[in-house]
Amino acid sequence: MCLAIPGVVREIRGSLAVVDYGxxxxxxxxxxxxxxxxxxxxxxxxxxxxxKLSEEEAKRSIETWKEALERLGAI
Numbered sequence: 001m002c003l004a005i006p007g008v009v010r011e012i013r014g015s016l017a018v019v020d021y022g023x024x025x026x027x028x029x030x031x032x033x034x035x036x037x038x039x040x041x042x043x044x045x046x047x048x049x050x051x052k053l054s055e056e057e058a059k060r061s062i063e064t065w066k067e068a069l070e071r072l073g074a075i
Contacts, residue, residue: 006058
């Protein structure tokens with residue numbers, strides 16, 4: 001099972017992008033997706049962006065994760 005948290009693309013350098021996960025930035029490969037732009041939300045698996053999400057979908061998912069982590073006492 002894969003659990004994925006959406007991140008927002010902050011910078012693009014060729015086939016690599018810097019993706020921000022609420023303040024934690026990671027470099028990921030975006031070559032599997034077409035037309036990724038700064039500001040897009042993506043799902044990343046093992047270092048590769050595998051899917052784009054709408055801003056609405058991403059924010060809903062991020063809020064669900066926050067609620068779950070709060071209930072577990074993790075944040």
